[in-house]
Amino acid sequence: MRAVELFAGAGGLALGASLSGFKPLAVLEWDRWACDTLRENQKNGYPLVSGWPIHEGDVRDFDWKSLPTDIELVAGGPPCQPFSMGGKHGAYNDQRDMFPASVDIVRRLQPKAFIFENVKGLTRSAFHNYFEYIRLQLEFPESPKRKNEDWQGHYVRLQAEHSSGKQHGRALTYRLQTNLVNAADYGVPQRRERVFIVGFRHDLETTWSMPEQTHSQSALMHDQWVTGAYWERNQIAKKNRPASPLITATSQMLIRQRSLIEEPLKPWKTVREALADMPNPERRVKHHLINHTYQPGAKSYPGHTGSPLDLPAKTLKAGGHGVPGGENMMVNDDGSCRYFTIRESARLQTFPDGYRFHGAWGEVMRQLGNAVPVELARQVMSSVGIQLVESQLRKMGLKSTADVAKALAQSNQQALASKRA
Template sequence: MAKRTVEEKLAHDRMNGRRLDKLKSTVTSIGKRGLKDTFVIGEALEEAAVLLRGGFTGWVRSECGLDPRTALNFRKTFRVLAPMQEWLLDKEVAPSVAVTIAAASREGRERALKEIASGRKLTAADAKLIVRNETKDRAHIRPHGLTSLEQAARAFCAHVLAEAERILDVASCLDPKDEAALANLSSAARDLRPFLAAVNQHAARVGKSEHHEFSAAIKTLACAARHDDIRDAANVLVRVARTRTPRATEDAALGSVDADGTRSSTSKSAIRSVSSAFKHGLTCFEVCAGGGGQAAGLAKAGFHHVGLLERETQPCDTLRAAFGSQYVIEASLIGYEPIDTGPIDLLAGGVPCTPFSRAGKQNGEYDDRDLFPEALRLVGRMQPRAVMLENVAGIMDPVNDGYRARILSKLSQMGYRWDWWVLNCADFGVPQRRRRAILIAFRDSAAWTRFRRLDSIGKYAEKPITTAMAIEAHLRSRGYNPTPELLGRMNRVCPTIIGGSLRKQSSDLGQANTRKEWEKMGFVGKRWGIAAPGHEHVGDILPTNRMMAILQGFPSDWPFRGKPRDINRQIANAFPTPVAFHLGLAIAEALTGEEFDPSRQVYHEAMRRNRIPQRNRSAKTQ
């Protein structure tokens, strides 16, 4: 087939652009959406996804004003239910019911369609119960009025818990000289107090009082009038919130109860973001795991962590919350000797980058913080089938040529074949200019032959995700309406997120030149916030840990632990999760000889967010 000329490519791009404009007009022109509109939008978005390939998420968010998860629901409804569109319209099925049915497993979908065929009018709550197979008798389904009450109660409880968490965050980072913040904190506690009083009454009736001290601290804060009293009450609230109850301490010591009635010394993670659609059964041991950015990506790629080695307490607490305490090893890599972990498929990690960073002295192998020798020692001890180590791009500078050659020679002596290259995380859908050097090695020659180096994903190299695309939803989360001028300033990838040094006592945006880049994008350069801006905010944006986590690609439910500065350090030092995910899939394909479509993980996560069970799979490892 003859290659297209430049003119033909430009004409093709212009034609695609015109078609995308029409599809955008179709999506945005529809107001109140019935079921027929849902199919029209789904068909338009499905065609747009084919035209855009890797750039669909950013396009649908910025051009159509739709959350990508909502867009996925429209596409799935069209893809699955289009053949029976007329029948569903005739049955007057609600759009929310159709979305739930489309996202369900085949068995759940057939159960719901059978109910509709019998003449029953389903609500969205009914449909969810049926596709989950949580009821076998129609009488067990709650009446619609009670279902509405349950939904309202759940939404209210979620709001109260979020407000309590916000009050605690503000109290943890309170500036004792900020009188306005003190007054707002006391006012928020007063708003929360009536609900806590009702909870206390119920707890007294059932004999539970674990939360009593927290409620009492909120009450004290609500009643405080003088600024000194508010400060003291805020300190008490923070101390009480961080104190573990005797019951919690006992549970942590004894562990959870297994299915056979015995107590396990470990706990199971409840974090959805480490769930994977890929069941290849490969194992991973990670060194210098930090706050878990790389670990999250590899878990999404289907790797089961048998060990996460990290020396600092706060990142270890984060890893325990995400993966369970049984997998976390709080120890230094220096001198660490692995216990029996069984065969390891992948040893991964990001050894300290300070010895090779261009922002430092680049002492390389003569820097005491260089841990490449320790990582190679562990490779020799554990003999993993594959190795992945990441570091700053500075290690590829000519000054480090000799050291790199000695590292690669050591791997060759141990029987590994290797590749070492530099990638830009922005080319993988991360809204950040972050260049990293990636070392990947395989012990099996067949796996090495199958491995393909990844330099980018989709069209992100040409059309990267911008800062505005990434954090706009977060900016709007508390009622703030960002101006077009601000979003225009943020319409670019952000500079490299830094600030992970132990020597720094506060969060910042880096050195002067880097800080100026952030300021040009609409961020305050020398102050740090604790939450998204409120509806009354005017001017530049205070950066927050949540914003930085989004820009690093962390999952939205990642359970960071520690003080705000500790969390900032975990975020800044992380290897972006999306990059680790795609590299993990490439390694898994090389080790297994199978192909893994990254879009399967997108559908998998969407189903888990909607709490729709996947189709039962064989327990046999693929």
């Protein structure tokens, strides 16, 4: 299946696409350091990025006429800083807002589906109208903003056309779903809330929904503070376990009931579990891991604390002025803290251990803080890919994989009969 990757960064979303069977026709990213990361992995023969056509530059300057229309997927994470809780909240007044460019690319390429990812801040009440404006543009991309029309005027016009039903007569319209998800609910060892905007072309008649979560917080609490299975599983002696929080008998019962309701959900993955087989970088022992070097200088103070070992990590952040809030630090068993190494941060973002990152620690942490967790991307991409395949099967008059097998068998029999004749 053919895809175009926008705002690729270090490649988290694009890796998820490759793992799901998509082949990129173009991978676009303006940042030189992130492009160097992609190129370095190609140079070192990392298989998932083999053959990626990497284009360094602004997506608005790319020759979109060089690509075919009716491709399967356009995907990307437009810069989140205009909507980030830690940003300047400029939204439509921020020059980094790339949603208008994203809509334009959808209009040009007319893909069967698109996936756009962004920060939770996009759903804040302050951005409500602009978020709905983005949705309407993606739903009806053939109704672009007119000359000298501001976004509010365009929004009002789109609302009126949408209410009138006139848009449904247009050739290019999309069925949209927006979902706010926590990456920890999908097996990522990090509490990372992100918005996914997913659209399928109306003519495909799909019934897509976000993949069901696989992990839960209550399952982790049950394992830690009700049965103790978590500590046994991680071989933590009783004397070394953290003090049990004040959980009443009623609370324990509620946790038990919640975990039973959520079965077969697995416990959230924790920092301890994600990094269990990695040597402590402070000891500077020889190891085979790349990008796993101790970074000194971590300090903890009010408002700047790290991630506890026995929970998913806090959201890794890029930060406009260094590393904020202590999110990129871990808290050791003895209460001391240190920075996550690049490799540890990559683990928390579920990048494969063989995937290299280009640049100094601070620069790479910016790349990682902006990335989509690979495992979350894989699950979303796979679900979209399945819908696209099923749509193609319906177009061919086939309803299931059994029908496909039957059609292939008939085709082989016909080919064999033709050779005999």
